[in-house]
Amino acid sequence: MKLNIAVCIKSVPDPEWYEKITIDIKTKTITRKGIPSIINPVDKNALEAALQLKEQFGGKVTVVCMAPPGATNELYEAMAMGADEAALLSDLAFAGADTLATSYTLAQGLNKLGKFDLVLTGTESADGATAQVPAQLAEWLKIPHLWNVKEFTFATEQELHAKVKMDDAVGEYVIQLPALLAVSREINKPRYTTAMGVMKARKKTLTILNKNDIDVNKSLIGQVGSPTWSGDISIPSLARKGQELIGTPEEIATQLIAKLRAAGINPAKRREGDGK
């Protein structure tokens, strides 16, 4: 069994830098100048899962990303980590896409690139975090999907057995191939990219596809193809006027207990109450 696997990754501003994000009051746009882009962290887990499958069963791993041209860096990095090939879907006409238009574009890109047994993604992106692209991509590809997968194995050559993170629970599912799995960060620990990997990456194939290269319906891409649009944006102020407790640790603890009391928290009363 050889697997043809696609991994969809997103290029996102480094979450370590989110404190530096500001809003341009005049244009109502988000300023992220000077903030470096990285591969969306959980997408590396998706890539790791793909690489492990390739090591186990053989096959090919293709990384796909829809982004402006600068994202070739992230694609080379993915190939340095071990992916065999990469494709960047890049066109001004793709800009301003919401999750539905993005997933449509990705789906058309994937259809152009070949027939994949398995499409892997991360559960969500660090920036927008809508978590909607995986499900919608699967819909456009007309394949089944599972979201928030923390573990999966092959039940048969055509069927996967997956554990899915639910709320305070774990669901178990079987899913038929071809399928899309959106994996969570628990699924593995992404490998480090090695010096050898970095050097090999530039010798691998990176294809850049624009709107004419992939067969797209122009009314379904970019801002035009997006049912949703963004209105006002703001940076909420959450500041509280705090009071500082000072003194020796004993004094601080005593003051804090008094504060808790004042807020109506009293362990003694609570215990009586529990006895009812």
Place this chain on the structure above:
Amino acid sequence: MTHQGIWVVAEQTVSGISRVSFELLAKARELKEQGGLQAPVTAVLLGENLDDYYSAKLMEAGAEAIILVDHPVLRYFQNETYAAVLKSLVEERQPSIILMGATAAGSDLAPTLGAKLHTGVSAHCVDMRLNEEGHLVAVVPAFGGKVLGDILCTNFRPQIATVRPGILGKVICFMHKQCPVERFDIADILAQDQSRVKALGITYEEMKGVPLEEAEIVVAGGFGIESKEIWQQLETLAAVLGGAVGCTRPPLDEGWAKESQMIGTSGKSIRPKVYIGMGISGATHHICGMKDAGLVISINKDEKSPIFDVSDIRITADAATILPLLIEGLQKNEDDVIC
């Protein structure tokens, strides 16, 4: 426009109906009033063995009409089946707004349904309102909660939105007599269902103490909790206070805490009466999950921690030195009262 009314897709849980369903019903009633809408707020519940208890609960929480889809196949969440059922319901009844909880199931179901219906979905909103034209304005966080943006879907119907559990907070008990309860038959839909995804079962995590999102007191620990022993003291403090334990990413990575205890944009949103943060520096994505707490107390070694900016009580100290003193002090007082 022909699409009318607000639907809330409620969620069956092991012990009844998820709390977020009720929060959404309260919000739906508020939106209906705000927009002067005629159509009843409709609760749609998919599940198994949906007896009168479920309709009573939904009605009490604000549903003015109820559609129950009761079938053994719906016992566990299956995205394909659930989305197929909802798609045919929506196409037949044409609601204008559909709200779901941004639970594990809702976060998957909403975009699937959105794609099937070719319409817009706003993910995990923190608030929503209707604008002058009657369109839904969903307030959505981005960049870990650092930025809030309004999302609209003016040209497509229905407008779908998911809301994080706990964010809306309010559950209102409505006093009204009766509401129509309809049982929707899905035999035809199931006949066409390809079922390429099948649920085998679900295993619930064992819950220790009070659930995080329902606790009045939350003691949360982060990077500054340096050992398992100190973490256990933190758990003791929570137990003494009758509260729940929350965490940021590091204790989870250490294996001291569970995923279900994580607070923040990729975890839970909480609004306890008292939040005590220990060794938490306050990255935006954590603050986004605890900002609605009543009294915020923060203990951190680093006087420059951003959490102090959003705290009511600041303590610059190592949590490890304060923890045993707090536990001792609280237990001593407790004994005093009992004697």
Place this chain on the structure above:
Amino acid sequence: MFTFTEEQEMLRKVIREFVEAEVAPKAQEWDEANHCPVELFPMLGEMGIVGTFVPEEYGGAGLGFVERSICLEELARHSAGLAITVMAHQLCMGGILNFGSEEQKKKYLPDLATGKKIGSLSLTEATGGSNFMGQKSTGEYKDWQWVINGRKCFITNSHLADVDLWTVITGQNEKGKPIMTAFIIDKDTPGHTAGRTEHKLGLCSSNTGDVSCVNVKLSPQQMLSQEGDGPKIALSTIQEVGRAGMSAICLGILRGCLEESVKFSNERIIYGKPLNKLMNIQFTIAENKLDYESAKLLTYRAASMKDKGLLCACEFALAKYAGNEGAIRAAKRTIDMMGGYGVINEYPIGRFLRDTLAGSTAGGTSDILKVVIAAETLKR
């Protein structure tokens, strides 16, 4: 004049990610415990950090000295002790790679380049490192074997190495001058033992000590190159591998000083303002920056010359001199700026100062480097 390629930029990024995750959190602990993290070696090997310049056919990454300098700089940014461990290991590999027979390369390099084994170079004796022709260790050819006797000191990886390169005196030429020859000694060879362990001022997470040979019997296959090639091997390895590595390590420490000073001056509030609003603090930052950038240019320029096969002994001497002295100045300045915080071990700046002072001898002290630089400059 010198810019990095896209590959080199990405290499730096991925090595930095690795170092920040696996090295930075433990560096202080290793230092305090005098622990050399050899347990990381297999991982460093997989990453291509130890075998950077070893060709792929011998299990290395097949890269050049610019890439090697990037790796060492990134390691030394958080742990100069680990970096010098890797550097000393590379001395052993450099010797075998440049002077070994095909058989020796095939036998030793794959395990060394992948971090499965650790190497060392035992050159220095009590007579001094730079006066290496004055060394007393001997090799005598008897009964088809070489018999090695002697004691080496200040040897990095003395107690850790699986493969130890030795230089010994194997006779005198017709002019009465000593003939020096190099040998490869395996760890388990009878008579080859590590002696005392040094307790150092800095670089505490590296291992330094004595190594002795008492009647160590080696087959002729263990000789590196030919009899009499010892000085060539020693000089080229020390100057081109050792000094090159040390300049990158000093550069890493310097960047540590620069980044710590920036972080502290941005975060520390004094008289109601961040420290960085004070002009004298800005001077400190500017001086740290200049020390770092000038050492960086010198280091990578020398490394790129080496990669092009140009003579670069003087350039590496300049780089190490600038880097080491610059790091000493930057660490001192930063400690002064930090006040009390500068001298407590929760901040790494004190360690940076100790490490750079301890690193002053490896690859030549500043005085030796000045002699090298002057000799080259006066020739013209």
